[in-house]
Amino acid sequence: MKWFQIRKKIGKESAKKEIPDGLWIKCTSCDEILYKKEVEKNLMVCSKCNFHFRVNSAFYKKLLLDEGSFTSFDENIQTADPLQFKGYVKKIEAARKESSLSEAVITGEAKIDGRDVEVAIMDFSFIGGSMGSVVGERVRRAIERASKQSLPLLTVNASGGARMHEGIFSLMQMAKTATALNKLKTPYISILTNPTTAGVLASYASLGDILIAEPGALIGFAGPRVIKQTIKKELPDGFQRAEFLLEHGLIDMIVSRKNLKDTIISLLSHLC
Ligand SMILES: [Zn+2]
DSSP states (O other): OHHHHHHHHHOHHHHHHHSOTTTEEEOTTTOOEEEHHHHHHTTSBOTTTOOBOOOOHHHHHHHHSOTTOOEEEOTTOOOOOTTOOTTHHHHHHHHHHHHSOSSSEEEEEEEETTEEEEEEEEOTTTGGGOBOHHHHHHHHHHHHHHHHHTOOEEEEEEEOOBOGGGHHHHHHHHHHHHHHHHTOOSOEEEEEEEEEEHHHHTTGGGOOSEEEEOTTOBEESSOHHHHHHHHTSOOOTTTTBHHHHHHTTSSSEEOOHHHHHHHHHHHHHHHO
């Protein structure tokens, strides 16, 4: 690590040029240069400041679900592009290619420590984890499957909110998913990762019986900048971060990634 300390002194810009691609990553929170393999071993968490790097749905699938137990549903649902929004179809195609996903959420059945669960895992890399008609419909069906089969429901959320390309049709998904949850009698655990915001937070993500956030996750409806400009006041430190929300009673617990699966297993065994 010595040469990095020297590099740091020389200046961040010159250090950046010397970092071999793919071997090292810089912590977004504390600026520490970290050996990528070590970070991966640490579940994509900074060993220095506990910053949780954003990870995709495949990561959470591997982290939380029993190996090989996941069966995906509703992969064939596609958007009808209801507003004929210019460039939207191409955007979807590009997102599919880049993420190898068919949409911003994967849903299906799986096992967690041998127990059957219905799951919905969002993926921020697919158009910012935005909720359009496909995400809403997949989540609704997952909720209804949980209802029908008396299974607990687990969602892992990461979203910038409703998908503007579908206008009112994406906002309708909020009511649709909330209505389906209203009928659910089995336990529902919702995990809020960084970021869980706007329409997704204001519907199914915040309606869990238990709300778990990852450390430092941004969780809110409107973004802090919009709120600041509207109320014309400085916002308190840590506003809309998981720790602030826990202190103010909006979420139930903050759980580090390494303890996430054990916490869910323990909660399910108490709730089911
Ligand atoms: Zn860090």
